[in-house]
Amino acid sequence: MKKIAILTDFSDRSTNAALYALQLARHLGANILLYHTFLVPSAEPLSAQIAWPLEDDDALQKSNEKDLRLQAEQLKKVVSGWPADAFKPAITCSCSAGTATLDLDELLADKALILIVTATHHTGFTALVMGNHLRGVLDNSSLPVMIIPEHAAFTSLQKIAFPTDLSAADLEVLNSLAGLARPFHAEIMLAHISPEGDPAETPVKNFLQDVGNQIDYPNIYYRNIHQNQVKTGLQELETAVGADLLVMVHRNKGFIERLFGGSYTQKLAANPLVPLLIYPYPVPAYPVF
Missing domain, CATH: 3.40.50.620 (HUPs)
Structure with missing residues (x-):
């Protein structure tokens, strides 16, 4: 069980x-x-x-x-x-x-x-x-x-926001996440944070094609977040998209620290505005919800 x-x-x-x-x-x-x-x-x-x-x-x-x-x-x-x-x-x-x-x-x-x-x-x-x-x-x-968060009350999971760097490793996370979303029929919003004027069309197209081929869950859609700073893009995900859950991948050996200079990750984990689900990476396998 x-x-x-x-x-x-x-x-x-x-x-x-x-x-x-x-x-x-x-x-x-x-x-x-x-x-x-x-x-x-x-x-x-x-x-x-x-x-x-x-x-x-x-x-x-x-x-x-x-x-x-x-x-x-x-x-x-x-x-x-x-x-x-x-x-x-x-x-x-x-x-x-x-x-x-x-x-x-x-x-x-x-x-x-x-x-x-x-x-x-x-x-x-x-x-x-x-x-x-x-x-x-x-x-x-x-x-x-x-x-x-201190005052978060569970009602349901209707929208899950997952900022992705379009890597193959994120597909493994998404497969596990789909299992969490399925009992609620929740939407999973894949968000790629990129500078304005840089849509990165080819990587996005390839990633979404892989999502369609490998992830057996229909309620997944993509949104590009145009922000020059990843930190600002994550803040937008917390406040502007109405997500019930924010998902991040915590890569060892300082990946997040290199992205955010360390301080923002600590702040986000200590005081998220919405429940925050952090997947470790790398691990042998992710759980089946």
């Missing part, structure tokens, strides 16, 4: 992200794993200078497990109010000491996982993304990561 992992730190933002993911799981026919990591003071560098009783570590573990169970019960209560014929995700929990980045291998070992969902973060966000651990998750995940 497919499974969606929700990274939670019990904040209001994480609670909202969990509610969003729960509705997504309902439509995708996927179960839910609530996943929480916490820092153990006795394992930190300063612990060598401070006497930290091991009993306190145990108490911290039990406290976090209790909070995790409470959040799971809140989600189960929501599910209990759904119509009788609705798919009702099973909700399980996992709690461990460490950080989301360090424990990512353990999480990704679950072959049923198709998606990781997390909330946006801000200064002071503890445990889950302390020290910008969200970036660590993005850099090390082999699964797509969906980042949910």
Whole structure:
């Protein structure tokens, strides 16, 4: 059975992200794993200078497990109010000491996982993304990561915006994305950001021909975004096209950093205006939604 992992730190933002993911799981026919990591003071560098009783570590573990169970019960209560014929995700929990980045291998070992969902973060966000651990998750995940804005409420997915560089690798992403769009009959808008007066007709034609031949999904269309700056083009996608979901590909070895100078990507991931789905690249295979 497919499974969606929700990274939670019990904040209001994480609670909202969990509610969003729960509705997504309902439509995708996927179960839910609530996943929480916490820092153990006795394992930190300063612990060598401070006497930290091991009993306190145990108490911290039990406290976090209790909070995790409470959040799971809140989600189960929501599910209990759904119509009788609705798919009702099973909700399980996992709690461990460490950080989301360090424990990512353990999480990704679950072959049923198709998606990781997390909330946006801000200064002071503890445990889950302390020290910008969200970036660590993005850099090390082999699964797509969906980042949910603080006040985003799930209604449906009607339009998905996917900025593409027209590469063959984006076809693999699009094939996976079509599976996500299919239960909602959502439109997928392929957007290529290029300077004004430079339509790049031949690459576009070749790419769209490949899309037609390789992607079995009818609701895909193309739009050229005329902007000299990629950053400005992405801002337009966030604000002007009415997308319910923005999709990006996070290429390792600094690809995004070279495009945006690093700062814009961090800003977009921290505070997206719409839910942001980030696919890793390269990976052996993308999930089938």
